[in-house]
Amino acid sequence: MSSNDDRDPLFRYDDPIFADERLLEITHLPGPDRIVGRDEQMQRVADALNPAVFGSEPNHLFIFGKTGTGKSLISRSVTQRVITEAERDGVTVKYAFIDCGEQNTEASVVKTIAQIINEPDNSGITVPDRGLGTGDYYKRLWQTIDHCTDVTIVILDEIDMLEDDEILRKLSRAGENRRISDAAIGIVGISNKIDFPDHLSERVKSSLSRDELVFSPYDANQLIEILEKRQDAFHDSVLEDDVIPLTSALAAQEHGDARKAIDILRNAGRLAKKQNDARVTAENVREAKEKTEADRFNELIEGSPQQAKAILYALTVLTQNSSQKEFPTKIIYNQYKELARRLDFDILSERRVQEILQEQNFLNVIQSERTGRGRGRGAHAKHRLLENPSIVEKVLLRDSRLALLDENADTETSSGR
Numbered sequence: 091m092s093s094n095d096d097r098d099p100l101f102r103y104d105d106p107i108f109a110d111e112r113l114l115e116i117t118h119l120p121g122p123d124r125i126v127g128r129d130e131q132m133q134r135v136a137d138a139l140n141p142a143v144f145g146s147e148p149n150h151l152f153i154f155g156k157t158g159t160g161k162s163l164i165s166r167s168v169t170q171r172v173i174t175e176a177e178r179d180g181v182t183v184k185y186a187f188i189d190c191g192e193q194n195t196e197a198s199v200v201k202t203i204a205q206i207i208n209e210p211d212n213s214g215i216t217v218p219d220r221g222l223g224t225g226d227y228y229k230r231l232w233q234t235i236d237h238c239t240d241v242t243i244v245i246l247d248e249i250d251m252l253e254d255d256e257i258l259r260k261l262s263r264a265g266e267n268r269r270i271s272d273a274a275i276g277i278v279g280i281s282n283k284i285d286f287p288d289h290l291s292e293r294v295k296s297s298l299s300r301d302e303l304v305f306s307p308y309d310a311n312q313l314i315e316i317l318e319k320r321q322d323a324f325h326d327s328v329l330e331d332d333v334i335p336l337t338s339a340l341a342a343q344e345h346g347d348a349r350k351a352i353d354i355l356r357n358a359g360r361l362a363k364k365q366n367d368a369r370v371t372a373e374n375v376r377e378a379k380e381k382t383e384a385d386r387f388n389e390l391i392e393g394s395p396q397q398a399k400a401i402l403y404a405l406t407v408l409t410q411n412s413s414q415k416e417f418p419t420k421i422i423y424n425q426y427k428e429l430a431r432r433l434d435f436d437i438l439s440e441r442r443v444q445e446i447l448q449e450q451n452f453l454n455v456i457q458s459e460r461t462g463r464g465r466g467r468g469a470h471a472k473h474r475l476l477e478n479p480s481i482v483e484k485v486l487l488r489d490s491r492l493a494l495l496d497e498n499a500d501t502e503t504s505s506g507r
C-alpha cells in the first residue's frame with residue numbers, strides 16, 4: 091500500500107465532499123426503499139407487467155408526466171423486480187430501455203432492441219451495427235427474442251420523438267402474426283406529452299390496446315425526502331442544514347422535478363469540491379441551480395444549427411424587453427432579420443423560420459400555441475420560451491458566431507475573465 095505522500099501530486103486522492111457520487115447519477119437505479127411517494131404508480135405498473143412473471147404477454151402501458159416525475163425510474167425498477175420474480179420460476183424476462191430522442195428511426199430502434207437482448211455466444215445470431223435493411227433487422231429481432239427470452243419488455247422513453255410509429259404496431263402484433271413463436275413482448279411507452287396518443291396513426295391507435303398512467307409532479311416535501319434518502323452520496327455532516335430544503339424549494343418552483351433537485355444537489359457538491367470547501371452551503375446551491383439550468387438548456391439545443399440559435403436569440407431579446415411572454419411568428423421574424431443582418435447570416439424566409447420554431451417546440455425548448463388550425467402551425471402561432479431568458483442568453487452566447495452579439499464581451503476580455 092502506498093501512502094498519499096508518495097503519490098503523483100498532480101492528482102487528488104481523497105474526496106472531502108462525496109462519499110459515493112454515483113448515487114446522484116441519472117443512470118443510478120435506487121432500491122425500492124429509496125423511492126418516495128410512488129406506491130400507487132408502482133402497483134399500476136406491476137399490474138400491467140404481472141403476466142410476464144409467468145411467461146405470458148404483459149399489458150402494454152403508456153406513462154405520461156412532466157420531466158423528473160419518476161417515469162423512467164418506476165418503469166425500470168418494476169421491470170427489474172419482474173425479472174427477479176420470473177427468474178425464480180425459470181422464466182427469462184429481459185428488457186430494452188430505448189431513448190427515442192437518440193434512436194428515433196424504426197430501423198435503429200429495432201436494431202438496438204435486438205442488440206440489447208441478444209446473447210451472441212448462446213444464440214449464434216449477429217446483429218450488425220449497419221448494413222441490413224429494416225426488414226432484416228426485424229427478422230434478427232424476432233429470432234433474438236425467441237432465442238434469448240420468454241418475455242421481452244421494451245421501454246420506449248420519449249416515445250413521442252419516434253419518427254414513425256409503425257414499430258409499435260409490429261411489436262404489439264408480433265405474437266399474433268406468428269413473427270415470434272414462443273415468446274411475448276410488452277411495450278412501456280413514456281412521454282411528457284399527455285396528448286401523445288392523439289398523434290398516433292389510426293393503424294396504431296386501433297391495434298395497440300394499452301393501459302395509461304399519469305405521474306404528477308412532486309411537492310417540496312417529497313423532494314426533501316427524495317434528497318434525504320440520497321444523502322449518503324456525501325460524507326457525514328458535509329451538507330449544511332439548509333441545503334436540502336433550499337434545493338427542494340428551488341426544484342419545486344416550476345414543477346416538482348426530482349431530476350432537477352438531484353442535479354442541483356450534485357452540482358452544489360461539485361462546486362464546493364472545486365473551491366476546496368469543507369461543506370456544501372446554500373450559496374453553492376444557488377450557484378448550482380443556474381449551472382443546472384444552463385446545462386439542461388444546452389443539452390436541448392446542442393444539435394441545433396446556428397440559424398435556429400439566432401431565432402431563439404430573437405425570442406429571448408423580445409422576452410427580455412417586454413412584459414409579455416408570448417410572441418407571434420411575425421414579430422419574432424422581424425427581430426430575427428435584424429440579428430441575422432448583424433451576424434452576417436443569410437436571411438431565411440418567414441416560412442422556414444416558422445418551421446424552425448415548430449422544431450424547437452417539438453424539442454421542448456419553446457412552447458407554441460396555435461391560434462389557427464393545427465398545433466403550433468401557421469403564421470399566427472404564438473411562441474414562448476420555456477426557460478429563464480437570462481440563462482438562454484448565456485448559453486446561446488457560447489456559440490462562436492452568436493458571441494458577436496455579446497455586448498459585454500469586450501469589457502469581459504479586457505478585464506481578463
Ligand SMILES: Nc1ncnc2c1ncn2[C@@H]1O[C@H](COP(=O)(O)OP(=O)(O)OP(=O)(O)O)[C@@H](O)[C@H]1O
Nearest residue numbers: 116124125126157158159160161162163316348349
Ligand atoms: N419517487 C422518487 N424517489 C426517488 N428518486 C426519484 C423519484 N422520482 C424520480 N427520482 C429520481 O429523479 C431522477 C429523474 O427521474 P426519472 O428519470 O425517472 O424522471 P422522468 O419522469 O423519467 O423524467 P424525464 O421525462 O426527464 O426522463 C432520477 O435520478 C430518479 O432516480
